[in-house]
Amino acid sequence: MTNSAAEPTALIRARGLTKAFGARTAVAGIDFDVRDGEFFGFLGPNGAGKTTTMRMIAGVSPRTSGTLEIFGEDPDLHGSAIRGRIGVVHQQETLDMELSVRENLLVFGRFFGMDRASIASRADELLELFQLSDRAKDQVEPLSGGMKRRLSIARSLIATPRILMLDEPTTGLDPQARHLLWDALQRLKRGGTTIVLTTHYMDEAEQLCDRLVVMDQAKIVAEGSPRQLISEHASREVLELRFPNGTDSIDAAILDGIGDRYERLAERVIIGCENGEAAHARALAHGLNPESWLVRRSSLEDVFLRLTGRSLDE
């Protein structure tokens, strides 16, 4: 498979990376590599350990054990230098409410030790790029959620980082704002920035990521490109049957006979199969009487379901 010996240079390299908060292990010995120029995703439900991993990479959270190298260096030893080449967008907004939109960029540039003139021109460039120029003098507080997120990203780019780290960048945004952001991120990637992002949206991971790892309960449960993951862990099509009165009473033997595999949720049965239409016909033939049904192509959602036995949004 792809993880052969001829591995391209890894910008981030983790082996047995572990983080414990007291008795709770938030990240339990994970291995991954992020290569130069790629768009890398951490996909997982709430509490999986995504943010914790991101914080360790960003050099603001000392690891409990394992090895971690960013640009070939240990963040525990060279944190400041590493942070100088990484842009970070936190899961919760950390914009400076006491400063105006443009001042947020100016002040941040100084934290990276940039000189004022280059900060000013870079700030204007970024405001333009993220369509915030007309709000440059405004306070941050009254900006819309989408604008704030764009400003956060603009701010993280002030020092032109090699790696951009985004923790759930599109949570809480409306579909249009989400697509605008996706476009901006893809443009950055084309410009050569390595992007690491976390998400619990399947479509986002499928759209954006070259490669991703699926995390659950502090561990990595799968790794690969979206296409790979789907072909490895899910069948071609999915048949969903809805039973508003619950699925408990349905005989497992019947379900086994319909497709390659099935997952029983509270009001839905999800059946992986080669041909959804045919599977549906089989289901009816076995005497099932769903209120409604649909056939779709497999997605990362199904991969996740398959790997963890749980749906992401449940």
Add this chain to the structure above:
Amino acid sequence: MIASFAPRAFSVFERNVFVYRRQWLMIVTGFFEPLFFLLGIGYGVGGVIGTIPYAGSDVPYAAFVAPALLASAAMNGAIFDSTFNIFYKLKYAKVYDAILSTPVGVGDLAVGELLWSNLRGVIYATAFLVVMLAFGLVHSPLALLAPLAVIFIGFSFGAAGFAITTHLRSWKDFDFLFILLTPLFLFSATFYPVEIYPGALRAIVELSPLTRGTHLVRSLCFGNLNLLMLVDVAYLSAISLIGYRHAVRRLGALLLK
């Protein structure tokens, strides 16, 4: 010196300059408090008191109180910044989370914030010194060193305030901070000489950092150089150092988990 052990402290300082360009009112109004104390207590009550003995001679009460007000202006400037403002940035605004994702480290952060809170103290003290000059309350050219002496007061209260703030859990806890500050202001040789206190009580008052700061400034304003001033400086420096180290340790524990 700062450039070597906290190279990015100045960028943190600069952030506050940006913020206060819009909130200059907060800074300007802070200057009036010591002025009202001077007029109300120094002259108002002083009119009844007349003169009091200081360093072997009788001095007008207003001249006695003014240096103490200068010292406490520095204390207030530093402490309000290092408590309220830092608490807000630490717990609510998440300003520090953002800052620490850049090359800035906790040491830079603490030094930058302390420089800023100290600057506020120095500004208040200098403005107040001008008032004292205008009122003829300055008795020695050494008084011009007072804004310098105030740096020791500013750092000690700034650092101590910062260290304490890292332990506060919510705004409610600020009331407890004032349990310390109000008596500190009123009882630290501010309005009457330490000699007024009976034995054990006096020992406690002598240990108050504001008593030391006041002693330092008052000695300068009256041109009364003495060896105890070295103790003042050493004592305030020690508090600064301990407060700073504790604040940095706590910041690390709170933000770099």
Add this chain to the structure above:
Amino acid sequence: MSAAQSAAPARSLSRLAAIREAAPHPTRWRHVVGYMLAVYRREWQGSVFSAFIEPLIVLAGLGIGLGVLVGDKAAAITGGVSYVAYIAPALMASSAMNLGAGEAAWPILARVAWVRIYHAIIATPLNAADVMVGAIAFIVGKVAFAATFFAAVLLITGITTSPGGAVGMIAVSILTAFAFAAPIVAFSVTQKTDQGFAFIFRLIITPLAFFSGTYFPIENLPGPAQLLSWCTPLAHAVALSRSFALGTPLTLGWLHILALLLWGLCGTVAAIYLFRRRMLK
């Protein structure tokens, strides 16, 4: 023509209804007090010091301490009593001012602008006026509580000797709280940030504490300053409070009471008007 004639009384009737709609309800404001009490019960530890202890520390620091320096010269201004007995009733009034003003500032702004709980309250049968009356009543009640504590301490320590006088001082504190809380609530409900409070507290409340006859007689101030001082509530409160404590007669005492009431009532009306304007935008 007849249509116009019949419309006139209908319009004035509806205007009356509009006034009734905007006025406080006779009892509903109590629910606002109830809400604030519920919050207070959870957070009272956070204000124990500023409400109860701080006034005592100031009394000790400036009353007893300065009293030592003032010594025998005190008689010149106090008419014979000790300096601490002279300033204790005045400090009680200025504490009522501090507490009343403080409670009318940040906590009110927080509810109007940050927590926005008042937006929720006026979505119920309560109206803006009920909210304002309830909020001011709560503040006054809180100050009454603190004032009772302070008066008790004065009686126990013998700084004040007349129990009747102590009751009078508590009443003065209540009026003082009203006179300060109401106008400052009116100010707070117009604010977006707490920056304006720097003005109110550092440039008005702090100097009032010094130049209202608290630590030395108003007569020692220059003429125009005296006049200015009498235009503010605290000077009246100090005069009343001291006269109750020391049993000294007060000429035109009713005028002082009237001044305090006037400040409070005008403040309340302004608060209702301004709060309504903000809420019903």
